[in-house]
Amino acid sequence: MAEVSFKGVKKSYGRVDVVKGVDIHINDGEFVVFIGPSGCGKSTLLRMIAGLEDITEGTLEIGGRVVNELQPKERGVAMVFQSYAIFPHMTVRENMAFGLTIAGASKPEKEQKVAEAARILQMEHLLDRRPSQLSGGQRQRVAIGRAITRKPAVFLFDEPLSNLDAALRMDMRMEIGRLRRQLGATMIYVTHDQVEAMTLADRIVVLKDGEVMQIGAPMELYHEPANRFVAGFLGAPSMNFLIVDILDLDGEAATVGNQSLEPIRVATRSRPFRKGGKAILGIRPQYLREAPSGKGMLHGTVALAERLGSETVVDLMLRDDRELIAAFDEDKIFEPGDALELIFDTALAHLFPEDG
């Protein structure tokens, strides 16, 4: 068991800065997910913990020990890769015992630990197969098994479910959640899939261009995004952003509106705004509701409607020719061209400065 701590960590390839000064503290036994778009540096951070990437600047501590200069094997970490990285010429049993074989463990010890890992992962019947005889999900299970047998202090997952199909991904997601409760080890998980992040994490680290955008519990990030990027990144369909004029400003709230939006009061959450200036109003598609004619705050026409059964996603064209997505939690028929008025709870809206 161990804490992991990034202190001012930077990574550069030549002149390109991939990670630009990151401070993250991960507690012992915590499940932390790094999420962000491609190229945000999330995998690089994970590989730094594993020791597969050098650290250009700053320090990385695992269990209170600075590991910048330590070899991967000296760090007490195990890693599960997106491509599984299990050895094709070894049986499942040999693959799972690999770390123990390398360490020169005795045969009974290997047998016992592999059996235990196989029991946890419910794959006792697969032990004598070769990877080529396994499905994708089973292969990933072998990779996880290999990580478990060594009882590492820190588990690293690098997009472990990205190569699996949707149904299997859900199964494995639940399995990883269960595993986490069983093992209680520190786990760091990289993904670009927000569902994985929201469901698995104790805390999520949102990254963009090598910088931490926000760190917090999933619901904290969802309900109180620190900035427009986090707000737009989490949630599907993603949050609507409207450019609005600041009509009035007092201590805690601003009155905003535009051509399509009736003036409303929205909390500023201590962000700096200027009366007469512009701001970005963020509102999640799920918080929009249909209003009777003449009573709506937002006015637009239906451009496209997608019926998903459990919900209906409507693409609206607003009066100022900007698009807006509304998601209604019922199956409803909308015709393109229909005028539509919407209302929402202003407490659920977010106001961001124009530059972020």
Added chain:
Amino acid sequence: MASKLTLSNRTGWTFALPGFALIVIFVVLPFFFAIGLSLTNQRLLSPNPTQFVGVENYRQLLGLAVVTLEPERDDAGEVVRNEAGEIQYPRLRKITRSNDYPQYRGMREWFRWQSGENVTVVIASDVVFMKALVNTFLFVLVVAPVQAGLALVLSLLINQKLRGINVFRTIYFMPVVVSIVVVSLLWRFIYDGQNGLLNSILHGLTFGLFQPVDWLGNPSTALPAIMAMSIWQAVGFHMVIWLAGLQTISPTLYEAAAIEGASKWQTFRYVTWPGLRNTAVLVLIVITMQGFALFAQIDVMTNGGPRDSTQTLVFQAVERGYGKQDISGGSTISVILFVIVLTISLIQRWLTRER
């Protein structure tokens, strides 16, 4: 089998025809010609009509027998010794030319060994062929593992991200591009017995203690010298094949091994080597086949000498077919070589099969 491929693909077949024709004329026909000719007494130029002789050529080449000679004894039954005290044996030709032993007729001694008072002599109907056979096998047995191993080591060395690594790759590959005939000529100078480069270097390194050796003129060094040169010449080619194999191994496997704590040797043993299995089969089969086809080096450097110590099967096949105008003899050797190479390739495939 009437299919779209055979019926309505006239243009395709027209395009393929020249290639097919060339392959048939220069590969398929000669192959069957060789088998056919090996069963006759065909000569390159001969006024006599060709006759079918069955397996006589094969019998002539492969004829082997073992005879035991007992010591000559005097009237008292005592073993006769010469002045130096060596036991005297009857001359071999008393047997091979005797009418009592028609099966040994025309055979000559290949080698002999002492067992007790008696001496056992292996006689062959074609001693030169037997020497060629042994030399060829020896050549393959030494060159295949050494060349493959050396090439693997080189490929591991050049499979690194280092500044200027392409310079090394080029240098190691260079001998492959040069014609083997040119290489052989150059190495004749290197191996020269008087002031060859090799002798000069060894002389210099040992501060004059090393006595010059006529590398190609000495029966005990000629074949090893040719082996060394052949290994050096083609090692770059196999290095490139190994390198191709190395680069198909997924880098994440190495990363996984590193995280699991594998040392360099363990990484090689558990990741690299198993990943090179198919490449190993290819490299070994190619080297084996090239080894059995050893000809140019012999032709340029030693002509099979000294004292037949560098005779090889292909050299003998050419020597007989064209030098002695004995086309049927040359064909027979070719067919035997084909059978040997085929057998060995099949065995290698079986040994290195997926299990």
